[in-house]
Amino acid sequence: MALSEMPWTLIATGTVAIAALFISRILAPVKDAQEPPFIPTSIALIGHLIHLLRQGAAYLSAIDKTHHHGLYTLPILTGRLYIVNSPDWALAMHKAHKTLSFNPLVVQAMRAIFAFDDPSTQVLEDNMNNERGDRSGILLEMHDMMFGAFVQQIDELNANFLRCWTPHINALAPTGKLESISLWYWLRHHFSIASAASLYGPGSPLTLNPSLENDFWLFENSIGPLFSIPYPSIFLRKAYQARQRLFDAFTEYTELDRYKLPGTSRLIQTRAEMTVRQFGLTKRMFAQGELSMMFAAVVNTVPVTFWLLSYILADRELHAEVRAEIDRCVDIASGESGGSRRRCVLNVTKLKSQCPLFNSALRETLRITATMNINRLVQDDTLLANHSTGEEFLVKKGSGLAIAANVMHFQQDIWGDDADVFNARRFLPTTEKSKSEGEGSKTADIAATFRDVKGKLHSGAFRSFGGGNNVCPGRQFAQTEIQSVVALFIAGFEIDMPDGAPYKPPPSEGSKMIAGVSKPGMDVEVQVRRRAGYEDVEWVCEM
Incomplete structure (x- = not known):
């Protein structure tokens, strides 16, 4: 042809x-x-x-x-x-x-x-x-300031969060009433608002307008497309509008100098002074940039909290053992000033130093879910x-x-033949070795090198908090947030499925290239009631 x-x-x-x-x-x-x-x-x-x-x-x-x-x-x-x-x-x-x-x-x-x-x-x-x-310039100086703040101000930051969190948990299922909640949404909503308040003080935009919490997570879910899709105001309209509402709210917060109010963390006050006064950015640009701080504060800690609680609830034996550990960190006192409510004081420092299984379960949750690619x-x-x-x-x-x-956290030559499944005891050798080396009640670094059952160290294998010069400076603060929230649920409440079936963690939404901890692919409807003997208590947390 x-x-x-x-x-x-x-x-x-x-x-x-x-x-x-x-x-x-x-x-x-x-x-x-x-x-x-x-x-x-x-x-x-x-x-x-x-x-x-x-x-x-x-x-x-x-x-x-x-x-x-x-x-x-x-x-x-x-x-x-x-x-x-x-x-x-x-x-x-x-x-x-x-x-x-x-x-x-x-x-x-x-x-x-x-x-x-x-x-x-x-x-x-x-x-x-x-x-x-x-090491001059805003990025390097901010980096150094943040690392210093999370060491020098860690007690203040921890106390701020615990003070902001307990009113949320004390309002749940009061006086023995049964309350139905969507577990992921409830945790996401209340944790986000409490964490923002602990950093941004009484003038926190999420405190003044709680609907911004939903805007924040809608915006967060679109960060990948925002990197790659042009004209977001047209093609990502809902996420774009949610981001704009957040920008406007944080701009108002900044322009009205709400970051100067008592109760605002020194960390945020220093960030504002550095950004606006030292480096000359507008208050609008500082406000928009502060959303990156919100990302750092809650985008990973909230889903880790959900998954840790889910894994514990799904295993009755593990639940009983962890509850026993947490109970040893709780003191019960009579009500103040003749009040009828008893005070239960949770010692969060003891959670970190005297609850080996709870700490191992947290690190295992991080291994499974916090597989951020660096x-x-x-x-x-x-x-x-x-x-x-x-x-x-x-x-x-x-x-x-x-x-x-996401590859390294599941390699069998590091984690064992059961690397693909949750094993709450996997990190026990790491915590037990810390005690045997004379650390006593000292809190071990949550990003510490993994040690297997044979005692072998696997340097560089545990990546949930990064590594090298860019290891997460706020990891100890995140640990306080996660463990205090989960501990109060385990110690103070019974959580059941509506049909009486055993609790089962939902499937993950999947792994993204531009993402943090994987979130649940669906919510879980549960019924919450106060634990027997704790119906009338008011929870207080201290370090």
Whole structure:
């Protein structure tokens, strides 16, 4: 058949295929001999991108099952995304922190998600990678201030949250009444409002307008699309409007100087002074940026709290053992000033230091649910050295690099044959070793290195709070929040399914690339009543 007789569609298809092959050969990144292995894809340039958009972090788990590389490369468009799959390579990455930066990603997020304007973005970019060598500039100085505050002010921050939280729990199922609640929504709503109040004081926008809590979580659920979809006011209208309401509320909070009110944490007051007075951002930009602080405060702690409570409720034996531990941290006193209500005082410091199973269950919950993939941008060509295997790989300037915690947290050579299931006792060797080494009642770091049943340490394997220079500074505060909330439910209440069936944790909504702790895919309707003997108590928490 002559060319002129061939169907035009066949000719067009062939032409496009040849052109696509030619373009992919020119544009696709060429592997350097020193780079980590490239993972092939059936669709040049965009194959890995499509899978990541469709499957999220689950795509990295699928790759690991096939290729088993500790460090590999995903060629995407004209660039590269390096994936770290092993603790050894994660430690190598942390040692190269001077050329693997998180701050350029922070700037992108503040612009795309929190709508920073050009002048404010320029302030963020100034010396963001310590080019001057003096750690000046808003990102570095804020980082150092936050790390200091969560050490020097931790008692104040803890006390603020406990004071703000107890009125919520004391209003639940009062005087022995049975109350039906949607467990995820109830926890999300009340925890978010209490946490915001503990930071932003009596003028907290969520205290003055509780409906903003729903706006916050609607906005949070759209951070991925906000990064990638243009014209959000059109294509992400509900999330865009929710974000705008939050922006307006926090702007009013700032412009009326509510952060100066008594009861506001020094942490927020210092952030305001640094941002507005020292670095000259407008109060509007400071207000919008404070939503990132709200993200840090509740986006991960709220779902971890839900999952920890769910895992304990689902196992009657575990529930009984944990309740017994918590009961030893509770003192019961008679009502004050002749009142009829008794006071139950929960000692949160004892929760952290004298409840080994409860603490192990918390860390196991973090292992299962808090599999945040840690991202960096490669600032200069960097040679990563794995000191365990002797391997070296080159990562190229301008590329992305991510630690796949959702893979590492389920590797059987680290966590055992039951790595895929919740085991509340998995972290007991870690807590027991702390006691045997003479730490006594000292609270062990919740991000401490995992120790298995044989006593072997697995450095770099537990990633729920990050690692290296960017380990979460607020992890001890988060631990106080999570454990105090769950402990009060376990010690003070009975929680049952409406039909009397055993409690069963709901399915997870799934793993996303731009996300924190996985949230439940559906809510759980439960019936709550006061525990027998505790119908009339008023709960108080102290450190």
